[in-house]
Amino acid sequence: MIFSLFSRSHWHACLQKQTERxxxxxxxxxxxxxxxxxxxxxIHALSLSQLVSDCKAGVIAPSEVMLTYGKKTLIAQKLANCITDIMFDEALQIPSVVNWPHAIDPESSLARDRPLLGVPVSIKDTIDIAGHDSTIGYSRNVFHPAPTSSAIVRLLQDAGALVHVKTTAPTGLLGMETVSDIFGRTSNPYNNAYTSGASTGGGAALLACGGSKIEIGSDLGGSVRIPAHFCGVWSLKGSAGRFPSWGGVSSVQGLEGVPLVTAPMAGSLADLEEFWKRVVEAKPWEYDHTCLPIPWKSVDLQEEGRKLKWGVMLEDGVVPPSPACRRALRVVTAALRKQGHEVVDFSPPDVWSGLKIGYQLVFSDGGEQIRSLLSPSETLPKASASILSLLSLPRFIKRILAYFSRNSDPLTADALQIMHPKSVKDVRALNAQKEAYQAAWHEKWTESGLDFILSVPHPFPAFKHGESEKVNLMTAGFTFLFSMLDYTAGVLPVTFVDKEIDGLPDGFLASREYASMNAVAKGAYSVYDVEGMHGLPLGVQVVGRRMEEERVMEAMKVVEACLKREGTVFIGHVKA
Known part of the structure; x- marks a missing residue:
C-alpha cells in the first residue's frame, strides 16, 4: 500500500513536470x-563572434536573436524531445541585456564589454540556474528549484549570453542514451529511431538542430564527447580546473577519483574555440573557487609550419571499433599524412588495466548514490540498471562466475571480480594505482614524442533506442580513459555512416574474430546495423595532455584544414 502511494507520487511528479513544460x-x-x-x-547563419559584434554595434537586437533561436528550439523539441525548461523571456531580462545596447553598470568592465552579448547558450539539466529545477532525471528533484545559479551561468549572464533553455539528461546521468520517466526519450535528429547519446544528449540534439549556439554540459566518462560524435557537433573537455564547474548536481556527488568537469559543445569548431577563449578571458576563477587562474594563451600550430606527430590509438582493450568508426579515423589519418604530418600507431600502457581502476573508483559505493535517489517504480536507463545489477549480485556468486569464465572471457571475469563496494582503504589504494597509471602514461607519451593522440570517440555510431543494455557503459572506454587521466580531449565530426562501405564482412557473426571477443564486445556488435545507421554522423577524438586546451583546439583546426584540402568538409544536414 505504502509502495503504491510512493509509486503514484513518482508518476504524478513526472506528469506535473511534463504538463508544466x-x-x-x-x-x-x-x-x-x-x-x-x-x-x-x-542571423542564424552568423558565427559567434559575428553575432556578438553585431549586437554590440546595435545592428541586431538580442530580442531578434532570441526569436530566431527560440523558433529553432521549438522545432528541435518537436523533432528530438531535448529540452526541460524554457527561459526565452528570462534570458532577455538579465542586467547585461535588458538595456541593450548600453551596459547598465559602468563600474563593471565585464558588463561594459559583454563578450558574449546575444549568444544563445543552452544549459544541461544538471547545472544550476536560480529558480529552475536541476532534476538529473529523478522525480524527487522536481519542483525543487535551485536557490542560486552555478558559476558558469553567472559568468554567462554577466557576459550578456542568452541562457534560454535547459536540456535533457538521463536518470542518474551514467547512461548511454538520454531517457527518463520525467521527460521521456531524447532522439537523434538524424534518425529519431536512434539515440542522441548521453548524458548531454539533449544539448547535442539541440545543437544539431540549430536551437542553440553553445551547450554547457558535463563530462565524467564521455558525456559531452559521445553525444557530439553521435549527433555531429563539436566538443572539448578540458582538464579539471580549467573551465568553471562549481554549482550543479550529480548522482556521484563528492567523487574525486575521476574528475567530473563542465564542458561546452558547439555547432562549429570556430564557435567552440571562440567560446572557450571568451570564457577564460572573463576570468572564471573569480566566479568559481575550483577554477585555476590560467589565462588563455593563443597557439597557432599551422603558422609555425612544423609537422606534428600523431599517435593513433586503435583499441581500448574492450570493444574493437566498428567498420564505420574505423573508416572515419582512417579518413583523418590519411589526410594528415597527405599534408606531411607523421602518423604512427600508438601502443599505450594497458588500457583495460586503467579502465578497471576507473570503474572501481566511480562505483566504489556499490552504486548506492544512484540507487538511493530513485523513487519507487522509477526506472533507470538500461546501461545504468545493468551496472547496478552487477554490483548488487552477491560476491560469492560473482567469484563462481568469474572462475568459470576466466579462460574463455578474461575481461568479463575481471569485471565480475572487481565490481563491488569498496572500503576507504580500498579507495585510497585505487587512487594510488591511478596515480601510478597516470605516471606510466606520461612516460610513454614522452618517450614516444607525440604531439597528440587520435582515436574513435566510441566504437559505434549512434544505436537504436533501448539497446544500451548491449552497448553498455563499458563500451565507453575511449572517452572514459582520458577522463581518468584528466587529459584534454575534443571531438569533431568527420563524415557519415555509409551502408555501401561500412558493413561487417559476410559471416562475421560466425567468424573466429567474433567468437574470440569478450561478452561486452559481442553484445555491442549484435546491434551494429549499417543499413539502419546509414547517414548517422561519425567523429574522431583528438587528445592532448593535461591543461592543453589551446593546443588541442589548434590540433582540431589542423585536422579540419587537412580534411578540407582533401575535399572532406563535414556539413550537418538535419532538417530543422
Whole structure:
C-alpha cells in the first residue's frame, strides 16, 4: 500500500513536470511558431563572434536573436524531445541585456564589454540556474528549484549570453542514451529511431538542430564527447580546473577519483574555440573557487609550419571499433599524412588495466548514490540498471562466475571480480594505482614524442533506442580513459555512416574474430546495423595532455584544414 502511494507520487511528479513544460511552450507568443524570416535566417547563419559584434554595434537586437533561436528550439523539441525548461523571456531580462545596447553598470568592465552579448547558450539539466529545477532525471528533484545559479551561468549572464533553455539528461546521468520517466526519450535528429547519446544528449540534439549556439554540459566518462560524435557537433573537455564547474548536481556527488568537469559543445569548431577563449578571458576563477587562474594563451600550430606527430590509438582493450568508426579515423589519418604530418600507431600502457581502476573508483559505493535517489517504480536507463545489477549480485556468486569464465572471457571475469563496494582503504589504494597509471602514461607519451593522440570517440555510431543494455557503459572506454587521466580531449565530426562501405564482412557473426571477443564486445556488435545507421554522423577524438586546451583546439583546426584540402568538409544536414 505504502509502495503504491510512493509509486503514484513518482508518476504524478513526472506528469506535473511534463504538463508544466508543455504549458510554457503553449504560452509562448505566436511569433515563435512562425517560420524563420529571411532576416532570421541571416542571423542564424552568423558565427559567434559575428553575432556578438553585431549586437554590440546595435545592428541586431538580442530580442531578434532570441526569436530566431527560440523558433529553432521549438522545432528541435518537436523533432528530438531535448529540452526541460524554457527561459526565452528570462534570458532577455538579465542586467547585461535588458538595456541593450548600453551596459547598465559602468563600474563593471565585464558588463561594459559583454563578450558574449546575444549568444544563445543552452544549459544541461544538471547545472544550476536560480529558480529552475536541476532534476538529473529523478522525480524527487522536481519542483525543487535551485536557490542560486552555478558559476558558469553567472559568468554567462554577466557576459550578456542568452541562457534560454535547459536540456535533457538521463536518470542518474551514467547512461548511454538520454531517457527518463520525467521527460521521456531524447532522439537523434538524424534518425529519431536512434539515440542522441548521453548524458548531454539533449544539448547535442539541440545543437544539431540549430536551437542553440553553445551547450554547457558535463563530462565524467564521455558525456559531452559521445553525444557530439553521435549527433555531429563539436566538443572539448578540458582538464579539471580549467573551465568553471562549481554549482550543479550529480548522482556521484563528492567523487574525486575521476574528475567530473563542465564542458561546452558547439555547432562549429570556430564557435567552440571562440567560446572557450571568451570564457577564460572573463576570468572564471573569480566566479568559481575550483577554477585555476590560467589565462588563455593563443597557439597557432599551422603558422609555425612544423609537422606534428600523431599517435593513433586503435583499441581500448574492450570493444574493437566498428567498420564505420574505423573508416572515419582512417579518413583523418590519411589526410594528415597527405599534408606531411607523421602518423604512427600508438601502443599505450594497458588500457583495460586503467579502465578497471576507473570503474572501481566511480562505483566504489556499490552504486548506492544512484540507487538511493530513485523513487519507487522509477526506472533507470538500461546501461545504468545493468551496472547496478552487477554490483548488487552477491560476491560469492560473482567469484563462481568469474572462475568459470576466466579462460574463455578474461575481461568479463575481471569485471565480475572487481565490481563491488569498496572500503576507504580500498579507495585510497585505487587512487594510488591511478596515480601510478597516470605516471606510466606520461612516460610513454614522452618517450614516444607525440604531439597528440587520435582515436574513435566510441566504437559505434549512434544505436537504436533501448539497446544500451548491449552497448553498455563499458563500451565507453575511449572517452572514459582520458577522463581518468584528466587529459584534454575534443571531438569533431568527420563524415557519415555509409551502408555501401561500412558493413561487417559476410559471416562475421560466425567468424573466429567474433567468437574470440569478450561478452561486452559481442553484445555491442549484435546491434551494429549499417543499413539502419546509414547517414548517422561519425567523429574522431583528438587528445592532448593535461591543461592543453589551446593546443588541442589548434590540433582540431589542423585536422579540419587537412580534411578540407582533401575535399572532406563535414556539413550537418538535419532538417530543422
Amino acid at each position: 508543455q504549458f510554457d511552450i503553449d504560452s509562448l507568443p505566436p511569433a515563435y511558431s512562425a517560420p524563420l524570416s529571411s532576416l532570421e535566417e541571416k
